[in-house]
Amino acid sequence: MKVVVIGAAGYMGGELLRLVLQHPDVTEVTATSRSQAGKPIADVHPAMALLTDARFAAHAPADVARGKNVVFLALEHGESSQIMGALIDAGPGMIIDLAADFRIHDGRLHERYYGGHPAPELVHRFAYGLADIRGHELRGASAIAAPGCFATAAQLALHAIVDLPLAAPPAIFAVTGSSGAGQSLTATTHHPARAHNMFAYTGMGHRHEGEMLEQWRAWRHDPAAHARLICHSGPFVRGIHATLHAQLAEPWRDVNGHVARRFSHRPFVRVLDAPPQLTQVVGSNLALLHAMASDDGREVQVMCVIDNLIKGGGGQAVQAMNLALGLDECAGLAAPGVFPC
Numbered sequence: 001m002k003v004v005v006i007g008a009a010g011y012m013g014g015e016l017l018r019l020v021l022q023h024p025d026v027t028e029v030t031a032t033s034r035s036q037a038g039k040p041i042a043d044v045h046p047a048m049a050l051l052t053d054a055r056f057a058a059h060a061p062a063d064v065a066r067g068k069n070v071v072f073l074a075l076e077h078g079e080s081s082q083i084m085g086a087l088i089d090a091g092p093g094m095i096i097d098l099a100a101d102f103r104i105h106d107g108r109l110h111e112r113y114y115g116g117h118p119a120p121e122l123v124h125r126f127a128y129g130l131a132d133i134r135g136h137e138l139r140g141a142s143a144i145a146a147p148g149c150f151a152t153a154a155q156l157a158l159h160a161i162v163d164l165p166l167a168a169p170p171a172i173f174a175v176t177g178s179s180g181a182g183q184s185l186t187a188t189t190h191h192p193a194r195a196h197n198m199f200a201y202t203g204m205g206h207r208h209e210g211e212m213l214e215q216w217r218a219w220r221h222d223p224a225a226h227a228r229l230i231c232h233s234g235p236f237v238r239g240i241h242a243t244l245h246a247q248l249a250e251p252w253r254d255v256n257g258h259v260a261r262r263f264s265h266r267p268f269v270r271v272l273d274a275p276p277q278l279t280q281v282v283g284s285n286l287a288l289l290h291a292m293a294s295d296d297g298r299e300v301q302v303m304c305v306i307d308n309l310i311k312g313g314g315g316q317a318v319q320a321m322n323l324a325l326g327l328d329e330c331a332g333l334a335a336p337g338v339f340p341c
């Protein structure tokens, strides 16, 4: 399989390269970069030295996509919309976009969280690549929008309680590491602001809430269903720790058993007997969950931990590719995490 990673010099692009270069069905990898074209990949991503001695190709998306089986895009928000028409015309077998541009189908939700869409006529070509929940719908897809990192953790927690009777909209409190913000330096992403610090950066209306709401409403068969995503920055590099809290309309006690049964057929979702810890998933495509109920059974909490760059990004995208192409879902994704880290 011939694969392209566009925007491969960034954090997400680097993670995708690491995964596709070790994927058993991938025979050729092209990595493009605007800023690093011509440089050896291993100069920019030294950890890749044993995997490739290739160089970054120039940023010419349509040219590199022609004749390829799969094209991944790891560009900043809004960039994929600018090139998507030409990319589709180039006719690669499949396009998987890691940015938010094509995740939301509902125009009003998109408007509310991101403003007007620059390429609305292309949005409905994209399947939403939430691999652990909607994976069965991806078979044969030729365009996939990979979910956001916060949105992935939040939706795994939400899906755990999707069929429980709720008394009020659930809320998900989530904390991410600094790699979620990408490699560009800003006042709130550089080391002194992030190390030994923690802060809320979008308590109301984080952008990932939009894609989360679209799915939640579909699952609940309720176009007015609501859920709140509350996002924080934490003093670590990789990973997301999310805690969902919900009030139930009827008491429910064996909530962890219920969640374990719900995900029992999904290879990358494991439900533990105790709350999961962030470093148990760092470096892997796993999502670890645990659920608990209050003594009276009327409140539930669901914890979910993921690696933002793998389950919340490149790993899920490769899993979606595997599912869409009918490959082994776990191909190229079996590496365990690294602990301690």
Ligand SMILES: NC(=O)c1ccc[n+]([C@@H]2O[C@H](COP(=O)([O-])OP(=O)(O)OC[C@H]3O[C@@H](n4cnc5c(N)ncnc54)[C@H](OP(=O)(O)O)[C@@H]3O)[C@@H](O)[C@H]2O)c1
Pocket (backbone or CB within 6 Å): 007, 008, 009, 010, 011, 012, 013, 032, 033, 034, 035, 036, 059, 074, 075, 076, 077, 079, 098, 099, 100, 147, 148, 149, 179, 180, 181, 182, 183, 184, 308, 309, 312, 313, 314
């Ligand atoms: N970080 C995460 O945890 C995470 C998780 C899920 C999804 N994502 C998504 O993945 C995408 C990339 O995020 P990131 O964290 O990797 O950001 P990043 O580290 O800042 O990298 C962004 C990359 O985009 C490229 N780029 C930007 N503008 C470009 C343009 N006009 N033309 C060509 N290339 C351009 C840059 O490469 P050159 O300038 O060298 O070309 C850079 O390597 C974002 O849309 C993000 O939302 C990130």
